[in-house]
Amino acid sequence: MKKYYFDNCKTTQPAPEVIEAMLPYLKDKFIFPANFVLGGSEAAYELEGFKKIIADSIGAKAEEIHFTASGTLANNIAIKGFLSENAKHGTHIILSVIDYPDLLTNAAFFEKSGFEITYLQTDDQGFIDLEQLKDSLRSDTIMFLTTFVNHTVGSIQPIKKIREILDSADHKIVMHVDAGQAYGKLPIDVNELGIDLMSFSAHKIHGPQGVGALFQRKGVVLGSVIHGINRLDNHQTGAVSMANIAGFAKAVEFTFADFENNVNHLRELSNYLLQKIENTIPYTLLNGPRGAGRAPHNVNISFDFIEGEAIMLMLDIAGISVATSSACASEGLKANYILMAMGRNHEQSHSSMKFTLSRYNTKEEIDYTVEKLAEIVQELRRRSPLYKEEK
Amino acid sequence: MQYSQKVLDHFMKPHNVGKIENPDAEATEGSPACGDQVSIQMKVNPETQVIEDIKFQSYGCASNIATGSIITDMAKGKTIIEAKEISWKQAAEELDGLPPVKIHCSVLAVDTLRKAIKDYEVKHNLAEVEKFNKDTIVEELKKVIYPQVGEDIVTLKMVKYAGFEEGVAVIDLEIPKFDKYRENIAEEIREHLEQYKEIKEVKITM
Numbered sequence: 001m002k003k004y005y006f007d008n009c010k011t012t013q014p015a016p017e018v019i020e021a022m023l024p025y026l027k028d029k030f031i032f033p034a035n036f037v038l039g040g041s042e043a044a045y046e047l048e049g050f051k052k053i054i055a056d057s058i059g060a061k062a063e064e065i066h067f068t069a070s071g072t073l074a075n076n077i078a079i080k081g082f083l084s085e086n087a088k089h090g091t092h093i094i095l096s097v098i099d100y101p102d103l104l105t106n107a108a109f110f111e112k113s114g115f116e117i118t119y120l121q122t123d124d125q126g127f128i129d130l131e132q133l134k135d136s137l138r139s140d141t142i143m144f145l146t147t148f149v150n151h152t153v154g155s156i157q158p159i160k161k162i163r164e165i166l167d168s169a170d171h172k173i174v175m176h177v178d179a180g181q182a183y184g185k186l187p188i189d190v191n192e193l194g195i196d197l198m199s200f201s202a203h204k205i206h207g208p209q210g211v212g213a214l215f216q217r218k219g220v221v222l223g224s225v226i227h228g229i230n231r232l233d234n235h236q237t238g239a240v241s242m243a244n245i246a247g248f249a250k251a252v253e254f255t256f257a258d259f260e261n262n263v264n265h266l267r268e269l270s271n272y273l274l275q276k277i278e279n280t281i282p283y284t285l286l287n288g289p290r291g292a293g294r295a296p297h298n299v300n301i302s303f304d305f306i307e308g309e310a311i312m313l314m315l316d317i318a319g320i321s322v323a324t325s326s327a328c329a330s331e332g333l334k335a336n337y338i339l340m341a342m343g344r345n346h347e348q349s350h351s352s353m354k355f356t357l358s359r360y361n362t363k364e365e366i367d368y369t370v371e372k373l374a375e376i377v378q379e380l381r382r383r384s385p386l387y388k389e390e391k
Numbered sequence: 392m393q394y395s396q397k398v399l400d401h402f403m404k405p406h407n408v409g410k411i412e413n414p415d416a417e418a419t420e421g422s423p424a425c426g427d428q429v430s431i432q433m434k435v436n437p438e439t440q441v442i443e444d445i446k447f448q449s450y451g452c453a454s455n456i457a458t459g460s461i462i463t464d465m466a467k468g469k470t471i472i473e474a475k476e477i478s479w480k481q482a483a484e485e486l487d488g489l490p491p492v493k494i495h496c497s498v499l500a501v502d503t504l505r506k507a508i509k510d511y512e513v514k515h516n517l518a519e520v521e522k523f524n525k526d527t528i529v530e531e532l533k534k535v536i537y538p539q540v541g542e543d544i545v546t547l548k549m550v551k552y553a554g555f556e557e558g559v560a561v562i563d564l565e566i567p568k569f570d571k572y573r574e575n576i577a578e579e580i581r582e583h584l585e586q587y588k589e590i591k592e593v594k595i596t597m
């Protein structure tokens with residue numbers, strides 16, 4: 001059965017050229033970077049090349065890029081590293097209630113050890129409250145955390161405006177950005193946007209799983225979080241996979257080789273999907289903004305009167321992979337915290353489905369998917385006590 | 392975690408879905424806020440008290456739909472006395488098991504069936520509307536399933552205290568501080584207790 005994959009927010013299919021680029025490092029080129037020996041020097045040289053490819057894609061310098069084992073590790077190294085090293089300058093940090101779990105759980109960790117946290121609220125579209133941000137700045141605020149593209153509803157936070165607000169303080173406030181869903185989907189120039197620390201990972205852009213990157217602006221000091229031997233990176237000590245890094249660099253190369261085309265393709269597909277759903281299926285509700293404020297690959301939509309896990313499972317049986325924010329499908333059986341913070345009710349949260357697209361999706365796949373989706377929604381509504389035919 | 396083939400079969404092609412015109416009895420349990428709701432309607436033969444027709448509707452996940460399907464299959468053709476005895480464990484067994492985190496669906500389906508039977512009994516003067524008392528609280532707590540293991544919180548001795556005074560139900564639970572189901576259990580307890588008009592407030596301590 002043909003598979004239709006629309007869960008690219010979670011992970012993407014590795015590109016064939018990525019796998020090709022990794023293979024030599026899984027075979028003969030297994031030697032770690034080292035001085036004086038031939039193989040080691042070659043590896044060190046290549047590692048620098050990979051760093052440069054990734055640095056160039058965000059307007060950074062090669063020495064500002066650190067390889068980590070995942071985006072989550074990059075977030076931990078950035079947040080824990082910065083706060084542990086800089087607590088003497090202040091113990092107040094700001095983030096929002098809709099941030100990625102990595103940021104929220106790290107903030108909660110520091111809250112327990114005496115830091116004060118301000119949680120910004122969101123509007124009904126998934127944009128954080130900038131007025132509240134202005135009012136929250138304090139003389140002891142040292143760090144601001146944000147999720148560039150919201151992982152659930154695709155809202156793009158206005159990083160440049162945020163930087164301006166942070167700069168209105170009379171001291172430096174370091175901004176850490178989780179760019180997991182933004183990298184490869186939006187143009188990012190860390191200098192233009194005034195980003196100090198940024199995490200992203202390979203497997204969201206058709207690279208391998210198990211490798212991420214941390215951008216650390218020169219001058220921003222991080223304490224050590226993971227202690228051990230320095231093989232490839234002083235922050236992520238221990239052995240980081242050269243094959244994964246090579247695959248990451250290849251994914252970056254081809255993502256940015258035709259960046260505009262790819263983004264336009266994603267935007268066109270997601271508009272097509274959204275329109276098709278809205279024209280075919282009654283009683284739906286888009287979660288997150290419409291238009292330019294939304295990431296090009298994300299469509300999150302609620303279907304009234306029915307529940308998301310049931311929709312997801314029926315789509316899965318038809319070969320279609322999507323995600324749901326239903327509590328039934330969640331780890332702690334909880335309503336989705338982002339949708340609830342945006343003012344959605346429980347039913348809207350439980351019935352929300354998230355389609356995230358990639359360069360490999362086509363209009364034909366979307367046609368098939370919406371056809372199946374319409375049948376499934378109709379059938380589940382027939383079974384639902386909340387649905388009244390005459391509505 | 393996976394559903395059994397039988398759960399998937401009943402989910403994809405559920406039996407007895409829909410409504411009955413002029414039902415003899417009906418009940419709706421659960422709430423959309425908690426992500427699941429089941430309605431059951433039935434026709435009962437007044438002579439034999441056999442459930443001759445039964446239909447359900449479900450707002451909920453796959454296991455919710457599957458348990459609605461199996462419970463109506465099991466109840467059909469039984470007398471109301473027999474149908475009352477169907478337990479959530481039997482319903483889950485009929486489906487070749489449910490993941491622990493989904494056991495509450497089975498509890499909800501059985502509860503709805505029993506409420507529908509109660510509705511019939513009250514309408515036909517076979518039983519009285521149940522009076523609320525302290526035991527009611529414990530009975531309701533027995534319907535709250537700890538999703539980690541698929542057993543109710545009373546059996547698991549997670550309820551340290553359950554009391555009722557002047558409209559306030561006081562529940563003291565023993566749940567590890569970082570348990571991911573803490574909020575979910577508290578929410579379920581509230582859902583079960585707040586349906587009683589006698590209870591003005593539910594106080595839960597953990």
